[in-house]
Each structure stands twice: as structure tokens, then as C-alpha cells.
Amino acid sequence: MTPPIRGTGTAVILLLLAALAGCAPFSLVTPERRTVGGAISVEPGMRWNRMEMAPYQGRVEVWTLDGPLLNSLVFFTGVPDGEPLFVSRALASDPKQEKPPVFRSAMNPLEIEELFTATIARNFRTAIVSATNLRPAEVAGTPGFRFETRFVGRDEVERAGVFVGTVRGGKLYGAWFQGARLHYYERYVPEVEKMAASARLVGEAASAR
Amino acid sequence: MTFSRRRFGCALCAMGWLALAGETSAQNLQGAEPGRYLAPGYQPAEGDEKGLWALMDRHERELKGSRFVVRDPAANAYLREVLCRLAERYCADVRVYVVRTPLFNASMAPNGMMEVWTGLLLRCRDEAQLATIIGHELGHYLRRHTLERWRDVRAKADFGIFLGMGLALAGAGWAGSLAQFALLASAFAFSRDQEREADEIGLNLMADAGYAPAATAEVWEQLLAEYQGSSAARDQSFLFATHPLPEERLDTLRKSAVARGGDGERGRARYRERLAALRPTLVADEIGLRQYGRSLIVFEKLLADAPDDGGLWFAKGEVLRLRGDAGDVELALAAYAQAVATGGAPPETWRSIGLVELKAGARDRAEKAFDAYLEAKPGAADREMLKALLSQ
Ligand SMILES: [Zn+2]
Numbered sequence: 001m002t003p004p005i006r007g008t009g010t011a012v013i014l015l016l017l018a019a020l021a022g023c024a025p026f027s028l029v030t031p032e033r034r035t036v037g038g039a040i041s042v043e044p045g046m047r048w049n050r051m052e053m054a055p056y057q058g059r060v061e062v063w064t065l066d067g068p069l070l071n072s073l074v075f076f077t078g079v080p081d082g083e084p085l086f087v088s089r090a091l092a093s094d095p096k097q098e099k100p101p102v103f104r105s106a107m108n109p110l111e112i113e114e115l116f117t118a119t120i121a122r123n124f125r126t127a128i129v130s131a132t133n134l135r136p137a138e139v140a141g142t143p144g145f146r147f148e149t150r151f152v153g154r155d156e157v158e159r160a161g162v163f164v165g166t167v168r169g170g171k172l173y174g175a176w177f178q179g180a181r182l183h184y185y186e187r188y189v190p191e192v193e194k195m196a197a198s199a200r201l202v203g204e205a206a207s208a209r
Numbered sequence: 210m211t212f213s214r215r216r217f218g219c220a221l222c223a224m225g226w227l228a229l230a231g232e233t234s235a236q237n238l239q240g241a242e243p244g245r246y247l248a249p250g251y252q253p254a255e256g257d258e259k260g261l262w263a264l265m266d267r268h269e270r271e272l273k274g275s276r277f278v279v280r281d282p283a284a285n286a287y288l289r290e291v292l293c294r295l296a297e298r299y300c301a302d303v304r305v306y307v308v309r310t311p312l313f314n315a316s317m318a319p320n321g322m323m324e325v326w327t328g329l330l331l332r333c334r335d336e337a338q339l340a341t342i343i344g345h346e347l348g349h350y351l352r353r354h355t356l357e358r359w360r361d362v363r364a365k366a367d368f369g370i371f372l373g374m375g376l377a378l379a380g381a382g383w384a385g386s387l388a389q390f391a392l393l394a395s396a397f398a399f400s401r402d403q404e405r406e407a408d409e410i411g412l413n414l415m416a417d418a419g420y421a422p423a424a425t426a427e428v429w430e431q432l433l434a435e436y437q438g439s440s441a442a443r444d445q446s447f448l449f450a451t452h453p454l455p456e457e458r459l460d461t462l463r464k465s466a467v468a469r470g471g472d473g474e475r476g477r478a479r480y481r482e483r484l485a486a487l488r489p490t491l492v493a494d495e496i497g498l499r500q501y502g503r504s505l506i507v508f509e510k511l512l513a514d515a516p517d518d519g520g521l522w523f524a525k526g527e528v529l530r531l532r533g534d535a536g537d538v539e540l541a542l543a544a545y546a547q548a549v550a551t552g553g554a555p556p557e558t559w560r561s562i563g564l565v566e567l568k569a570g571a572r573d574r575a576e577k578a579f580d581a582y583l584e585a586k587p588g589a590a591d592r593e594m595l596k597a598l599l600s601q
Pocket of ligand 1 (some may be wrong): 345346349397404407
């Protein structure tokens with residue numbers, strides 16, 4: 001594995017900043033039911049780490065098991081109409097960037113899949129990204145969809161992932177787990193599937209249609 | 210263009226292009242005074258130049274294994290052919306790598322490692338335009354611009370700042386060889402004079418090889434036109450407001466080409482044909498950028514040359530569908546219809562027609578389009594999803 005370049009540098013700097021500011025970059029997530037972003041209730045079966053300063057801006061919360069460079073679980077806790085899925089902090093203030101593609105309430109799963117790959121392409125600065133096997137699925141007790149993801153970032157590491165999502169009340173709820181394909185993804189698929197099965201929408205999301 | 214590795218953005222390279230126009234005089238390689246250009250087969254014997262080459266050799270070994278290097282044999286053979294036509298005597302000294310990054314850029318390292326990005330291959334309209342760029346990069350190599358720049362930076366007082374940056378990065382645990390390389394690359398950004406000189410050499414090389422000199426200005430014209438379709442704050446304000454007078458520079462380039470004179474070969478059909486296997490990837494990567502305004506300008510230009518290309522009509526439709534502004538749906542459907550009319554539409558054209566029709570509430574037409582898609586692509590993985598969409 002070649003040393004990661006841009007993403008790593010940014011992550012390291014963010015972590016250093018967080019440490020300097022006196023707050024821990026991660027907080028422990030114990031294996032018991034909890035609510036994420038006031039919208040999704042899940043029951044992890046392992047000890048996860050929640051990133052206090054997520055590398056992405058948006059309606060997201062980021063967890064990791066082995067560190068964000070090896071794997072991460074991104075929760076989408078109600079992306080509203082007109083907002084991007086997420087924008088990496090490194091790109092957010094870059095004036096050279098085109099406006100990011102945004103979520104629309106009227107999007108169907110095919111369009112959300114397209115939005116997702118475009119979001120990855122932009123934030124990880126890669127053209128090597130694909131989504132496959134899009135299919136209907138029950139997500140958090142509601143009709144939703146899922147698909148598998150692949151991408152190679154600038155660090156040349158191939159990452160595999162799975163995305164599950166559902167649109168309620170015009171907002172997108174879901175999660176994306178991704179990790180370095182050879183070990184840090186496959187190993188945790190059972191845990192992620194169990195967590196996905198435990199997921200329930202709460203609050204505003206639960207009552208919306 | 211600027212010397213940069215693949216993570217440097219297109220704005221940088223555009224800056225290179227902005228900086229490059231200048232005086233051009235007819236002066237070919239053979240007629241130059243001895244020692245002006247690197248000798249064919251040159252290898253540095255000692256000193257800082259040898260160190261620089263060793264660093265680049267190491268970087269090149271990493272690049273060779275990169276997943277972003279395009280392996281398509283036809284495309285690689287083709288670029289090599291153009292390179293050798295431009296500078297036969299240096300053919301063995303220069304390696305061209307096609308790098309899968311959908312931005313307009315090319316770069317030249319002092320050891321003969323040239324990178325050409327896929328976004329550049331999509332945007333060139335003929336072989337003469339490609340020859341302009343390869344010729345320009347060769348100019349940097351032949352005149353040892355990186356070495357010159359390196360010595361220049363070292364001699365300046367700000368070299369201490371440069372070293373300090375390196376130490377700061379090392380302290381942040383971010384000192385992999387590629388990271389160091391990035392730092393060096395920023396110090397090696399070619400000067401305006403160097404860009405001007407490379408431009409002059411590029412024009413002479415391509416014209417001497419029998420290409421149409423007018424192509425040099427066109428590459429530049431196209432890029433400027435494209436920036437006007439950008440939604441990026443910097444492209445709209447900084448580039449055009451504070452960077453001086455691109456029109457004047459374009460004018461200089463045009464004049465230089467006219468001064469060089471004569472007609473020449475365009476190689477349009479050959480360019481399209483030799484890159485045909487790679488083009489669907491180039492097009493898909495461009496669509497993935499979601500830079501709708503710019504992409505439309507690019508695809509319109511390409512369609513003007515190849516109105517019978519179903520893949521390009523589909524691409525135009527996709528950009529419009531994804532943008533989804535008022536009126537875009539109708540325009541997208543019109544583009545898809547054009548794609549179908551060429552007889553060479555990709556199967557996904559019908560899928561997209563179905564998506565648009567479904568949005569418009571035309572369920573029957575959507576179903577017909579999805580059926581056509583699934584018939585053209587029986588193994589489609591999204592069959593079940595399309596059925597589910599229709600039943601909602
Ligand atoms: Zn240059």
C-alpha cells in the first residue's frame with residue numbers, strides 16, 4: 001500500500017487541530033442501542049469510534065472501527081432537498097470547485113445512486129468509482145434500496161462498500177459502510193448487516209411519509 | 210503547461226496556458242545553436258541534475274503501478290506515434306503515460322516522463338491539437354526547464370521557506386515520497402518565460418511535422434470558452450477578473466500561428482478512430498464531474514465534428530437530465546432521440562429516456578423505454594429496480 005496522499009494529510013491536520021483544541025477526535029460507541037443524528041436508532045454489536053470532527057460537512061455522522069483511512073460508516077441523517085450528500089472539508093472552501101451535485105426530494109433510487117457516485121468522484125478526486133447491484137430493500141423498517149460501491153482513491157487503495165437508503169418526508173436517510181477491500185471491508189460486513197437490520201427511524205423521520 | 214502530478218487541479222494547468230502565449234519565431238531544433246537543446250539519449254552525469262532525475266525515476270516507478278494509468282494499448286501506441294512524429298530523435302528518451310483524470314492537463318518531468326490526462330484527450334478535437342500539447346511538453350524537456358527552475362528557486366531567499374514547509378509536513382506525519390514530490394512540484398511550477406518558450410517550441414515542432422499551425426490557438430480558445438460555462442467561483446471571478454487579458458494572449462497565439470504560416474494536417478478522423486476504445490470512459494468520467502455548463506460546451510464542440518456519434522448525443526442528454534433546470538428535460542429527450550437516430554446509441558439511452566418519462570408521469574412510455582433497455586442489455590443488474598419503479 002502506498003502512503004495515502006491528500007486525504008491523509010487533511011485528516012491528520014484535522015485530528016491535530018482537534019487535539020490542540022482540547023477535544024478528543026473520537027468518542028467511544030458502546031454496543032448498545034443509540035440514536036444517530038436524532039433520526040436513526042441502531043444497535044451496534046461491537047465497539048465503534050465516533051468521529052467528533054467528521055471529515056465531511058453535511059447531515060452526516062461518521063463512525064469507524066480501524067480509523068477513517070481503513071474503514072468508515074457514514075450515516076445520512078436526513079439530507080434535505082437542495083443539499084449535497086456531503087462535502088469533504090478539504091474541498092468545502094476551495095474556490096476552484098464547481099457547485100456540488102445536490103439531493104432532490106423527488107429523486108428515485110437510480111438517481112440517488114448516480115448522485116452518490118458523483119459525490120464520491122468529487123470528494124475523493126477519482127474517476128475510478130462505480131455502484132452496482134442496485135435493488136429494492138427494506139431499510140429501517142421502510143421501503144428503501146441498497147447498492148454496492150467500489151472506488152479507488154488517490155492513495156491507490158481499492159475500497160469496497162455498501163449503501164442503504166430510504167427517502168421519508170422528502171429527506172434521505174441511510175448509511176454507507178466502506179473499507180479497504182482486502183480486509184477492512186469484508187471482515188465487518190456481518191456486523192454492518194446486523195446493525196442495518198436493527199435500524200429504525202425515530203423522531204420526525206418516523207412520522208414522515 | 211505547468212509541471213504537476215495528477216493531483217494538481219485543472220485551474221493550475223489553465224494558469225499555465227494563460228501564461229504561455231508569447232513571441233514566436235521560426236526556429237527549428239536542427240537550426241539551433243549547439244547545446245541549446247538536450248542531446249538525444251542524454252543522461253545526466255553528476256550533480257543536482259542527476260539527483261533530480263533519480264527522484265523523478267523513483268516517482269515514475271510508482272506511477273507505472275498506478276491504477277490511474279490507462280492501459281488501453283491503442284491509445285498508448287497512438288500517443289507514442291504522435292510523439293515520435295514530432296521528435297523522432299527523442300522518441301526513445303520520452304515515455305508518455307495516459308492518466309485517468311478527467312481534467313485538462315499534461316506535464317513533463319526532467320527525466321523524460323510525460324503525463325497526459327484523459328480530460329485533455331477528450332477535449333482535443335484532432336491530432337494537430339494533441340501534437341500542440343505534446344510538442345509544448347517536449348519543449349520543457351528539451352530546454353531542461355525543471356532543472357533551470359530548481360536552480361532558480363534554490364538561489365532565492367525564499368528557499369528557506371520552502372524547506373520550512375517540508376519540515377512542517379514531516380512533523381505532521383505527512384512525508385511520504387509522493388507528498389515530498391508534491392512539495393517539489395509546487396516549487397517547480399514553470400515560469401511564464403518558460404511556458405512561452407515551450408509554447409514556441411511546441412508550435413515549431415508540430416508545424417515542422419506537417420500539422421496545421423492554427424491548431425495551437427484552437428486548444429486555447431476551446432479551454433477559454435469552456436471556463437465561461439463554469440460554476441466555480443474562482444473560474445468565474447478570479448480567472449477572468451484578475452488574471453490579465455486572456456484575449457490578448459489568445460490573439461498573440463493566433464498571430465504566431467499565422468506567422469508560422471501554411472496549411473497542414475489536422476488528422477481529425479485518425480484521432481477519433483485511434484481513441485475510439487477509450488472514448489466511452491472519457492465521456493463517462495466527464496459526465497461524472499457534474500460540471501454541467503462546462504460539459505455541455507465540451508460535448509457541443511465534439512458533436513459539431515461528429516454529429517453521427519450516438520455516444521456523444523447520449524452524453525449531452527445525460528448532462529441535461531442530471532442538471533434538471535427548467536426546460537432541460539425536453540432538451541435531454543431531444544438529445545436522446547438524436548442518439549437513437551444515429552443507430553449507435555448506448556443501451557443506457559433507453560434507460561435514461563425511461564427515467565425522464567417516468568418523472569413526467571408517462572408510465573407507459575417509461576415502461577416501453579425500460580423494455581428496450583433490458584432488451585439491448587439483457588444482463589442489466591438494475592432490472593429488478595426498474596420493475597419496482599414502474600410498480601410504484
Ligand atoms: Zn507548460
